[in-house]
Amino acid sequence: MSELPTTPLLDTIHVPADLRAxxxxxxRQLADELRAEVISAVGTTGGHLGSGLGVVELTTAIHYVFDTPRDRLVWDVGHQCYPHKILTGRRDRIRTLRQGGGLSGFTKRSESEYDPFGAAHSSTSISASIGFATANRLTDRPGKAIAVIGDGSMSAGMAYEAMNNAEKAGNRLVVILNDNDMSIAPPVGGLSAYLSRIVSSREFLGLRDILRKFARKLPRPIHNAARKTDEFARGLTMGGTLFEELGFYYVGPIDGHNLDHLIPVLENVRDAEEGPILVHVVTKKGKGYAPAEESADKYHGVQKFDVITGTQAKAPPGPPAYQNVFGDALVEEAKRDPTIVAITAAMPGGTGVDRFAKAFPDRAFxxxxxEQHAVTFAAGLAAQGMRPFxxxxxxxxxxxxDQVVHDVAIQNLPVxxxxxRAGLVGADGATHAGSFDVTYLATLPNFVVMAAADEAELVHMVHTMALHDSSPIAVRYPRGNGTGVVLPETPERLAIGKGRMMREGKKVAILSLGTRLAEALxxxxxLEAKGLSTSVADLRFAKPLDEALIRRLLTTHEVAVTIEENAVGGLGAHVLTLASDAGLLDGGLIDGGLKLRTMRLPDIFQDQDKPELQYAAAGLDAAAIVDTVLTALRHNSTGVEAGVRA
Incomplete structure (x- = not known):
């Protein structure tokens, strides 16, 4: 456990009002203590580190200048919000981050009034802030809306859709572009800071407003020329022409770690009648902690680590992670097939595409x-004869x-x-859980939907996908490590829509989809120990279903249970539909009628916890299966009884 830092000034800050005093x-001292506290806390719990360290000064400056929570502060993605949580009354719980019953690793409305908008996916902050700002303007309420968006989030089209609509929010809206990759900003320094302070000042904006009003009285060609001259002149010295074209008054770039630069510019922006305003701030991920500065990628998200050395706790050796199994399997397929390409949306390491990119750099994107572009890009590749993953x-x-439906499924393109990350994901909680993909994909005509029960099955399914050219096809697999099965030397092409029997019995049938198979076994x-002969099937496919296998199991067993790591509308719903269409629910086929239960994720958004505890709470472990079967056998009613243990 990390030793607690000495933080005499931070100890006096309980809410931002204390900071403003x-x-x-x-x-400067407060920011240094805040950084030390973030490092200590994440060293204890693990979590996102580099992004939070990069915004320590920015977080301090925003809460110092703006009147939060009346001024609505919206963080984009939210994994950089740990300093914000410490300053907004949650320091006493900061070492519960991402733990069961603890603080969320992202902003969360139910957690604090200082989190006006929850965010764990990117590029939502500007849209939401326009909503806050517009509501205040329409109801004549005081308060600004401040969106802090990282340069990575600016790659999503939603950010530009929002900026194109921002003008109506007027001076109620401030967007802070946190450029932590130097991907946009030129070198910054004293001159840049001076110019930013000048052009954001009330005097400059006032003079500019007078000149603009005068220019409006001139003939339109002269008026337009004057406006373009103003934008061009400031664009030459400061950049930001794109943002100006989208209706923002651009200020920057400024050093996001220099409080002497940040504070006066933010004060000017706060008081400006010009708007909306975009402030371009340049920061460094991992700022102030040498290991994180030197290796921003490895310290973006971390395990528990030693604060002194930066050494992260290593997971005990075990089976490979599913993402790496996928990446390696895809590399092997690509060696045999030059038309295979891989696409990812900013997650090469998280998906295993980094392994593919290392082997085939020209075929990885x-x-x-x-994500919208990724899917339609893949559709275009498929339409031209490539095999995109x-x-x-x-x-x-x-x-x-919409792109999956319109650009892939309707055109029946073999993407x-x-x-x-299918199923529950542990510390990342509800925002990152893959709870709905079977539901939203298996309803689509033309789609094939598979779920891997273990890492060996994933290898077979990648091979099956590579050879499947007649329709879209998907495989889902969880976060984390595999089960430890031996990986096949030669992958097998699976028959589409065919499951496999893992155990034959007579009284109880368990129909599993995905990695709940181990719990089903x-x-x-x-159940066998209780004298209940039990069959277990790994269906492999949510669509098309193995109808022959399912009909046999439903008509020869007294109790049938489906189990999946997906919300309502997935495998269980499709099996019920099959049973209904086949007339298996009318009774009479089995003495006492067919008892069919569907076990799936409960109809709630589950908070973060250890995955095994999440699944136990969801009623999707072995104990829950046994309980579901025994409860069904105690009932004498016929027909369908579908439910999940509360």
Whole structure:
């Protein structure tokens, strides 16, 4: 456990009002103590580190200058919000980050009035802030809306859609572009800071407003020329022409770690009648902690670590992570097939596409945080005869659902979807859980939807996808490590829509989809110990279903249970529909009628916890399966009883 830092000034700050009572010359010490506290806390819990360290001074300056929570501060993505949480009354719980019953790793409305908008996906901050600002303007309420958006989030089209609509929010809206990759900003320094302070000052803006009013009285060609001259002159000295064209008054770039630069510019922006305003701030990920500065990628998200050395706790050796199994399997397929390409949306390491990119750099594409583009780009590749694998987390593929329907499914294009982080995801909580992909994909005509029960099955399914050219096809697999099975030397092409029997019994049938198979087998052992002969099937496919296998199981067993790591509307719903269409629910086929239960994720958004505890709470472990079967056998009613243990 990390030793607690000495923080005499931070100890006096409980809410931002306490911060605003400080003198300006005390803010540097406060920022240093805040950075030390973030490092200590994340060293204890693990979590996102580099992004939070990069915004320590910016967070301090925003809460010092603006009247939060009346002024609404909206963080984009939210994983940089740890300093914000410490300053807004949650320091006493900061070492519960991402733990069961603890603080969320992202902003969360139910957690604090200082989190006016929850965010764990990117590029939402400007849209939401326009909503806050417009509501205040329409109701004549005081308060600004401040959106802090990282340069990576600016790769998503939603950010530009929002900026194109921002003008109506007027001076109620401030957007702070946190440029932490130097991907936009030229070198910054004293001259840049001086210019930013001048052009954001009330005197400059007042003079500019007078000149603009005068220019409006001139003939339109002269008026337009004057406006363009103003934009061009400031664009030459400061940049930001794109933002000016989208209706923003651009200020920057300024050093996001220099409080003497930040404070006066933010004060000018706060008081300006010009608007909306975009402030371009340049920061460094991992600022102030040498290991994080030197290796921003490795310290973006971390395990528990030693604060002195920066050494992260290593997970015990075990089976490979699913993402790496996928990446390696795809590399092997690509060696045999030059038409295979891989696409990811800003998650090469998280999806295993980094391994593919290392082997085939010209055939790997990271499109940034742009899932909609990723899917339609893949559709275009498929239409031109390539075999694209689009590797996107389940929760992020939701952002591209219209493209999945319109550009892929309707045209029946053979795009291969590798859906990582399917099911519950532990510390990242509800925002990153892959709870809905079976539901939203298996309803689509033309789609094939698979779920890997273990890492060996994933290898077979990647091979099956590579050879499948007749329709869109998807495979889902969870976060974390595999089960430890031996990986096949030669992958097998699976028959589409065919499951496999893992155990044959007579009384109870468990129909599993995905990695709940291990729990289903444990449950079968427990039921057999109670004298209940149990069959276990790994269906492999949510669509098309193995109808022959399912009909046989439903008509020869007294109790049938489906289990999946997906919300209502997935496998269970499709099996019920099959049973209904086949007339299996009318009774009479089995003495006492067919008892069919569907076990799936409960109809709630589950908070973060250890994955095994999440699944136990969801009623999707072996104990819950046994309980569901025994409860069904105690009932004498016929027909369908579908439910999940509360």
């Amino acid at each position: 400080l003198k300006p010359d005390q803010l 990271d499109v940034g945080i742009a 689009c590797a996107i987390y389940s929760t992020f593929l939701q952002r591209a659902y 291969r979807f590798a859906i990582d 444990h449950a079968a052992d427990a």
